[in-house]
Amino acid sequence: MQVLVIGGGVAGLVCARTLHRKGYEVTLIEATDGLGGRVRSDQVDGFILDRGFQVLFTAYPAVQRQLQLAALDLRAFDPGAIVVWQGRHFVLTDPLRDRDPAALAGAVLAPVVPFSDKLRTLQVALRMRRHTIDDLLAGPDRTTIEELRALGFSTQMIDRFFRPFFGGIFLDRSLQTSAKCFRFNFKMMSDGETVVPNRGMGAIAEQLATDLRTAGRIRLNTRAVALVEESGRVCGVRLADGSTMMADAVVLATPAPETARLSGLPMPEGQLGSACVWLATRQPLYRGKKLILNADEKAFVNTLAPMSAVAPGYAPTGWHLYAAAILGVPEQDDSTVVARAMVDLNRMFINEATATTALANARILRVDRIPFSQFRQPPGLHPNLPDNRTERRGLYLAGEVTEASSINAALLSGERCAEAIQADLPR
Structure with missing residues (x-):
């Protein structure tokens, strides 16, 4: 059973590696000269x-x-962060994980945000630790800024800590990102290390690629320009050099704009x-x-x-x-x-x-x-993201576009795409 994976980011690598280990004849092609996509060094x-x-x-x-x-x-990284406000440096940290007495003392005394907000942050961290990921993602959604206000955080805390900190994670200091993303990331930082x-970071992609490299299943500098379809089924791709590659299943593991271009299917906008x-x-x-x-x-x-x-x-x-x-x-x-x-x-x-x-x-x-x-990940987006299976027979998706915008989501999508192909095309 032949599977062609287009895109050498972490989602494509996980999908290809999983199928390769299950005995599928997998070829992964990557348009650039290296693997990892954005996770590259x-x-x-x-x-x-x-x-x-x-x-x-x-x-x-x-x-x-x-x-x-x-x-x-x-x-x-050490837990917490140093906040620069009006030319002064203030330490804010996680007392559950930080073992530096000086940092803990400095955080308690730092006047950059009210002490009540520090206690509230600790309470939120404890609550996140007690709940499962599924618990935190259940129920209705709202924006992160709405969530923070509902939790009782002051304007100072939101503007001086959450906007730069979570704004850096979401690439959006307005904090219009789904509160479910906020909860998930907060829990990940509370439960583990950064x-x-x-x-x-490229070492991650290189580790994922080891089996495929050893087996000679990776082709770099190989750009797909169009899908090949026969009898209503996607069965391959046409490459930039005019040649074609055929397969029983084709996986698009590319960023959303490229996935939309190749597949013609709607993808998250923005x-x-x-x-x-x-x-x-x-x-x-x-x-x-x-x-x-x-x-x-x-x-x-x-x-x-x-x-x-x-x-x-x-x-x-x-x-x-x-x-x-x-x-x-x-x-x-x-x-x-x-x-x-x-x-x-x-x-x-x-x-x-x-x-x-x-x-x-x-x-x-x-x-x-x-x-x-x-x-962009506004409230309510995630339940409506594309599935790993598409409406075009023979075509599958592996990438954060099916889950959420994070490394975890890319890895998870690669796993789920491989599972779908194994279910649809058993060896």
Whole structure:
């Protein structure tokens, strides 16, 4: 039984690997020169740069099933975050997971948000731990901002913490994303760690691809331009070079816009983009392994991540690597984007002489632009997402578009797509 998987992101890799292990004759084709899609890393002058800033939650259920976590040499961010507000740095952290006494004491005393909000956050975290994922996702939906207000959080807490923190996850500081996404992500962070592999996020894709590479089942630089259909059934694809590849089942494991183009089927509308300025300094901008959140309502840089402090493998000895994450894709050229980012970073460290000097001598390594980082996830969207099976016989979907916009969802969709093919086309 021959299966053709189009797209070498994590969903396509999981689907292809699962079917390969079950004895199907699988071929995975990828239009670019590497695997992973957005979960990919590059070597640049001895640094490891991911395709935009991203992290992995170890509590993701699909991660527990699909990845050998020990082999990834995972390194964890410290719980909580440092909030920059009016030029001052304030620590907010999770007392259930943070073992740093100084961070805990600083968080209790930090005046950036009311103490009542800190207690409320702890209560929410405890409730999330007690409930299952299914419990948290049941019932009617609403926006994240509505959820936070209903939970009793103050305007200060929402504006100074939740907008930059969850806005960074959802790529939307207005927090119009489904509250079910908020609950799920909050639980994942409460139940596990926030990590990156020491050799970059691309290590995830490389691990998933090992069996397929060994068996010679992957073709890179191979772009599908159209589906081939015979007798009312999708049976292959036409490639950019004019050749065709035939199969008993075809899986589209591509981003939503490309899936819509190839299949002609409706996909979730609205895309959210992101950008990232990668910079390296000789001196650390700050100590520790917490994210820095820019609480300024006019923030250009939303988040600053100390990548090499968390995972030393990201940078050569003697260098400190940072990812300055930007929501949306700026229209300006790279030099202008870098200039705007540096203005924000200098404001964030305006009272830190050592950091200011380090920024003045920073080395800019790359500017990433990811036009399609996520699809919009307003309340009520998820029950109406496409199924792994499509109305076109022989055509299946594997990708976050069938579940939600996250690494867990991509892995889960790959699993479910493989299950559907095994049920429909048993060996």
